[in-house]
Amino acid sequence: MHIAIVGNIGAGKTTLANKLAHHFNWEVFLEDVDHNPYLKDFYDDMPRWAFHLQVYFLNSRFRQTQQIKALQQASKGVIQDRTIYEDAHIFAANLHQSGLMTERDYQNYLSLFTSMISMVNPPDLLLYLRADLPKLVAQIDKRNRDYENNIKIDYLKHLNEHYEEWISGYKAGRLLIVDVNNLDYVNNPEDLSVIIDKINSTLFGLF
Ligand SMILES: Nc1ncnc2c1ncn2[C@@H]1O[C@H](COP(=O)(O)OP(=O)(O)O)[C@@H](O)[C@H]1O
Numbered sequence: 001m002h003i004a005i006v007g008n009i010g011a012g013k014t015t016l017a018n019k020l021a022h023h024f025n026w027e028v029f030l031e032d033v034d035h036n037p038y039l040k041d042f043y044d045d046m047p048r049w050a051f052h053l054q055v056y057f058l059n060s061r062f063r064q065t066q067q068i069k070a071l072q073q074a075s076k077g078v079i080q081d082r083t084i085y086e087d088a089h090i091f092a093a094n095l096h097q098s099g100l101m102t103e104r105d106y107q108n109y110l111s112l113f114t115s116m117i118s119m120v121n122p123p124d125l126l127l128y129l130r131a132d133l134p135k136l137v138a139q140i141d142k143r144n145r146d147y148e149n150n151i152k153i154d155y156l157k158h159l160n161e162h163y164e165e166w167i168s169g170y171k172a173g174r175l176l177i178v179d180v181n182n183l184d185y186v187n188n189p190e191d192l193s194v195i196i197d198k199i200n201s202t203l204f205g206l207f
Protein backbone atom coordinates (compact mmCIF):
# COMPACT_ATOMS: atom_id res chain seq x y z
CA MET A 1 0.00 0.00 0.00
CA HIS A 2 1.30 3.42 -0.97
CA ILE A 3 -0.29 6.69 0.19
CA ALA A 4 1.12 9.93 -1.23
CA ILE A 5 0.33 13.22 0.50
CA VAL A 6 0.24 16.22 -1.82
CA GLY A 7 -0.36 19.92 -1.24
CA ASN A 8 1.05 23.40 -1.23
CA ILE A 9 4.01 24.60 0.84
CA GLY A 10 3.05 24.58 4.53
CA ALA A 11 -0.19 22.62 4.06
CA GLY A 12 0.93 20.11 6.70
CA LYS A 13 2.16 17.19 4.57
CA THR A 14 5.28 16.31 6.56
CA THR A 15 3.46 16.50 9.88
CA LEU A 16 0.66 14.27 8.62
CA ALA A 17 3.05 11.86 6.85
CA ASN A 18 4.88 11.22 10.12
CA LYS A 19 1.64 10.76 12.05
CA LEU A 20 0.16 8.36 9.48
CA ALA A 21 3.40 6.36 9.28
CA HIS A 22 3.29 6.00 13.04
CA HIS A 23 -0.41 5.04 13.03
CA PHE A 24 -0.17 2.42 10.26
CA ASN A 25 3.37 1.38 11.18
CA TRP A 26 4.51 2.01 7.61
CA GLU A 27 7.70 3.53 6.21
CA VAL A 28 7.75 7.26 5.62
CA PHE A 29 9.51 8.99 2.72
CA LEU A 30 10.11 12.69 3.28
CA GLU A 31 11.33 15.41 0.93
CA ASP A 32 15.00 16.22 0.45
CA VAL A 33 14.85 19.70 1.99
CA ASP A 34 17.51 20.08 4.68
CA HIS A 35 20.35 18.80 2.48
CA ASN A 36 19.06 20.35 -0.72
CA PRO A 37 22.01 22.29 -2.24
CA TYR A 38 19.83 24.67 -4.32
CA LEU A 39 16.76 25.56 -2.24
CA LYS A 40 18.16 28.60 -0.42
CA ASP A 41 19.75 30.01 -3.59
CA PHE A 42 16.51 29.37 -5.46
CA TYR A 43 14.51 31.53 -3.05
CA ASP A 44 17.13 34.29 -3.38
CA ASP A 45 17.12 34.24 -7.19
CA MET A 46 14.46 32.07 -8.86
CA PRO A 47 15.34 32.65 -12.55
CA ARG A 48 19.00 31.82 -11.88
CA TRP A 49 18.37 28.55 -10.01
CA ALA A 50 14.95 27.29 -11.21
CA PHE A 51 16.26 24.69 -13.67
CA HIS A 52 18.98 23.41 -11.31
CA LEU A 53 16.49 23.01 -8.46
CA GLN A 54 13.93 21.24 -10.66
CA VAL A 55 16.49 18.73 -11.94
CA TYR A 56 17.68 18.13 -8.38
CA PHE A 57 14.14 17.51 -7.06
CA LEU A 58 13.23 15.38 -10.08
CA ASN A 59 16.20 13.10 -9.57
CA SER A 60 15.71 12.84 -5.82
CA ARG A 61 11.98 12.16 -6.24
CA PHE A 62 12.60 9.56 -8.97
CA ARG A 63 15.07 7.74 -6.72
CA GLN A 64 12.35 7.68 -4.03
CA THR A 65 9.78 6.22 -6.42
CA GLN A 66 12.12 3.32 -7.20
CA GLN A 67 12.74 2.70 -3.48
CA ILE A 68 8.99 2.77 -2.87
CA LYS A 69 8.45 0.28 -5.70
CA ALA A 70 10.92 -2.13 -4.06
CA LEU A 71 9.16 -1.81 -0.68
CA GLN A 72 5.78 -2.42 -2.26
CA GLN A 73 7.09 -5.56 -3.92
CA ALA A 74 8.06 -6.69 -0.41
CA SER A 75 4.44 -5.94 0.69
CA LYS A 76 5.47 -3.02 2.90
CA GLY A 77 3.25 0.05 3.38
CA VAL A 78 4.58 3.47 2.48
CA ILE A 79 3.59 7.08 3.22
CA GLN A 80 5.17 9.59 0.86
CA ASP A 81 5.48 13.33 1.49
CA ARG A 82 5.01 15.01 -1.92
CA THR A 83 5.23 13.37 -5.36
CA ILE A 84 7.17 13.65 -8.59
CA TYR A 85 3.91 14.79 -10.26
CA GLU A 86 3.91 17.99 -8.23
CA ASP A 87 7.44 18.89 -9.34
CA ALA A 88 6.35 18.94 -12.98
CA HIS A 89 2.64 19.79 -12.89
CA ILE A 90 2.83 22.38 -10.13
CA PHE A 91 6.28 23.84 -9.52
CA ALA A 92 8.00 23.65 -12.92
CA ALA A 93 4.77 24.59 -14.74
CA ASN A 94 4.31 27.59 -12.47
CA LEU A 95 7.92 28.76 -12.87
CA HIS A 96 7.55 28.56 -16.64
CA GLN A 97 4.18 30.34 -16.68
CA SER A 98 5.49 33.05 -14.38
CA GLY A 99 8.44 33.71 -16.69
CA LEU A 100 10.92 32.42 -14.10
CA MET A 101 12.03 29.45 -16.22
CA THR A 102 12.89 29.88 -19.89
CA GLU A 103 11.04 27.98 -22.63
CA ARG A 104 14.28 26.15 -23.51
CA ASP A 105 14.91 24.99 -19.93
CA TYR A 106 11.25 24.04 -19.42
CA GLN A 107 11.13 21.91 -22.60
CA ASN A 108 14.40 20.25 -21.62
CA TYR A 109 12.99 19.56 -18.12
CA LEU A 110 9.68 18.21 -19.50
CA SER A 111 11.48 15.88 -21.86
CA LEU A 112 13.45 14.44 -18.92
CA PHE A 113 10.26 14.17 -16.82
CA THR A 114 8.45 12.36 -19.67
CA SER A 115 11.26 9.80 -19.97
CA MET A 116 11.20 9.15 -16.24
CA ILE A 117 7.47 9.07 -15.59
CA SER A 118 6.92 5.92 -17.65
CA MET A 119 8.83 4.07 -14.90
CA VAL A 120 6.76 5.50 -12.04
CA ASN A 121 3.72 3.77 -10.51
CA PRO A 122 0.95 6.05 -9.21
CA PRO A 123 0.16 5.70 -5.49
CA ASP A 124 -2.78 3.60 -4.27
CA LEU A 125 -4.14 6.77 -2.75
CA LEU A 126 -3.35 10.40 -3.48
CA LEU A 127 -4.28 12.48 -0.43
CA TYR A 128 -4.58 16.17 -1.29
CA LEU A 129 -4.40 18.61 1.63
CA ARG A 130 -6.34 21.66 0.49
CA ALA A 131 -5.42 24.84 2.39
CA ASP A 132 -6.25 28.50 1.81
CA LEU A 133 -3.58 31.18 1.78
CA PRO A 134 -3.98 32.34 5.43
CA LYS A 135 -3.50 28.78 6.67
CA LEU A 136 -0.43 28.28 4.45
CA VAL A 137 1.13 31.56 5.52
CA ALA A 138 0.48 30.89 9.22
CA GLN A 139 2.03 27.43 8.99
CA ILE A 140 5.05 28.56 6.97
CA ASP A 141 5.62 31.24 9.63
CA LYS A 142 5.20 28.68 12.38
CA ARG A 143 7.85 26.42 10.81
CA ASN A 144 10.17 29.43 10.47
CA ARG A 145 12.69 28.24 7.85
CA ASP A 146 14.72 31.40 7.20
CA TYR A 147 14.92 30.98 3.40
CA GLU A 148 11.11 30.74 3.19
CA ASN A 149 10.63 34.14 4.84
CA ASN A 150 10.48 35.96 1.52
CA ILE A 151 7.97 33.64 -0.18
CA LYS A 152 5.43 35.97 -1.83
CA ILE A 153 1.68 35.50 -1.34
CA ASP A 154 1.33 35.52 -5.13
CA TYR A 155 3.71 32.56 -5.43
CA LEU A 156 1.56 30.51 -3.02
CA LYS A 157 -1.62 31.71 -4.78
CA HIS A 158 -0.35 30.55 -8.19
CA LEU A 159 0.76 27.22 -6.73
CA ASN A 160 -2.71 26.75 -5.23
CA GLU A 161 -4.27 27.45 -8.64
CA HIS A 162 -2.01 24.84 -10.24
CA TYR A 163 -2.93 22.34 -7.51
CA GLU A 164 -6.66 22.84 -8.06
CA GLU A 165 -6.31 22.41 -11.81
CA TRP A 166 -4.11 19.32 -11.53
CA ILE A 167 -6.30 17.67 -8.88
CA SER A 168 -9.47 18.29 -10.89
CA GLY A 169 -7.95 16.27 -13.76
CA TYR A 170 -6.25 13.57 -11.68
CA LYS A 171 -7.34 10.14 -12.95
CA ALA A 172 -4.33 7.92 -12.21
CA GLY A 173 -5.84 6.32 -9.08
CA ARG A 174 -7.88 6.87 -5.94
CA LEU A 175 -8.02 10.43 -4.70
CA LEU A 176 -9.00 11.83 -1.32
CA ILE A 177 -9.31 15.58 -0.82
CA VAL A 178 -9.09 16.85 2.77
CA ASP A 179 -9.75 20.49 3.57
CA VAL A 180 -7.27 21.20 6.36
CA ASN A 181 -8.23 24.84 6.95
CA ASN A 182 -10.05 24.01 10.17
CA LEU A 183 -8.16 20.88 11.16
CA ASP A 184 -5.40 20.89 13.74
CA TYR A 185 -3.98 17.38 13.83
CA VAL A 186 -0.94 18.68 15.71
CA ASN A 187 -2.92 19.46 18.86
CA ASN A 188 -6.25 17.63 18.40
CA PRO A 189 -6.11 13.84 18.12
CA GLU A 190 -9.79 13.85 16.97
CA ASP A 191 -8.78 15.79 13.87
CA LEU A 192 -6.21 13.14 13.03
CA SER A 193 -8.88 10.45 13.54
CA VAL A 194 -11.14 12.23 11.03
CA ILE A 195 -8.44 11.87 8.37
CA ILE A 196 -7.59 8.28 9.30
CA ASP A 197 -11.29 7.33 9.08
CA LYS A 198 -11.52 8.89 5.63
CA ILE A 199 -8.42 6.97 4.49
CA ASN A 200 -9.76 3.68 5.85
CA SER A 201 -13.07 4.28 4.17
CA THR A 202 -11.51 5.19 0.79
CA LEU A 203 -8.93 2.42 0.77
CA PHE A 204 -10.52 -0.43 2.67
CA GLY A 205 -14.25 0.41 2.61
CA LEU A 206 -14.34 0.59 6.42
CA PHE A 207 -16.79 2.92 8.31
N1 LIG B 1 -3.37 20.88 10.54
C1 LIG B 1 -2.45 21.59 11.21
N2 LIG B 1 -2.84 22.37 12.24
C2 LIG B 1 -1.94 23.11 12.92
N3 LIG B 1 -0.63 23.16 12.64
C3 LIG B 1 -0.19 22.40 11.64
C4 LIG B 1 -1.07 21.58 10.87
N4 LIG B 1 -0.35 20.95 9.91
C5 LIG B 1 0.92 21.37 10.07
N5 LIG B 1 1.02 22.24 11.11
C6 LIG B 1 2.24 22.96 11.50
O1 LIG B 1 2.57 23.81 10.40
C7 LIG B 1 3.96 23.79 10.12
C8 LIG B 1 4.19 23.34 8.68
O2 LIG B 1 3.77 21.99 8.52
P1 LIG B 1 4.53 20.95 7.58
O3 LIG B 1 4.03 19.58 7.94
O4 LIG B 1 6.01 21.17 7.64
O5 LIG B 1 3.96 21.38 6.14
P2 LIG B 1 4.41 20.89 4.70
O6 LIG B 1 5.19 19.62 4.84
O7 LIG B 1 3.13 20.67 3.94
O8 LIG B 1 5.19 22.02 4.12
C9 LIG B 1 4.59 22.90 11.16
O9 LIG B 1 5.09 23.73 12.19
C10 LIG B 1 3.43 22.03 11.68
O10 LIG B 1 3.62 21.68 13.03
Ligand SMILES: Nc1ncnc2c1ncn2[C@H]1C[C@H](O)[C@@H](COP(=O)(O)O)O1
Residues within 6 Å of the ligand: 007, 008, 009, 010, 011, 013, 014, 031, 033, 039, 053, 054, 057, 082, 086, 087, 088, 091, 092, 148
Ligand atom coordinates in the same frame (compact mmCIF):
# COMPACT_ATOMS: atom_id res chain seq x y z
N1 LIG C 1 9.76 21.08 -7.38
C1 LIG C 1 9.92 22.11 -6.52
N2 LIG C 1 10.23 23.33 -7.00
C2 LIG C 1 10.40 24.40 -6.18
N3 LIG C 1 10.33 24.31 -4.85
C3 LIG C 1 10.02 23.11 -4.34
C4 LIG C 1 9.80 21.96 -5.13
N4 LIG C 1 9.50 20.91 -4.31
C5 LIG C 1 9.56 21.40 -3.06
N5 LIG C 1 9.87 22.70 -3.07
C6 LIG C 1 10.13 23.58 -1.91
C7 LIG C 1 8.93 24.19 -1.25
C8 LIG C 1 9.39 24.33 0.18
O1 LIG C 1 10.13 25.54 0.38
C9 LIG C 1 10.35 23.15 0.38
C10 LIG C 1 9.73 21.96 1.06
O2 LIG C 1 8.39 21.77 0.63
P1 LIG C 1 7.19 21.62 1.70
O3 LIG C 1 5.94 21.82 0.92
O4 LIG C 1 7.38 22.66 2.74
O5 LIG C 1 7.33 20.25 2.26
O6 LIG C 1 10.78 22.79 -0.92
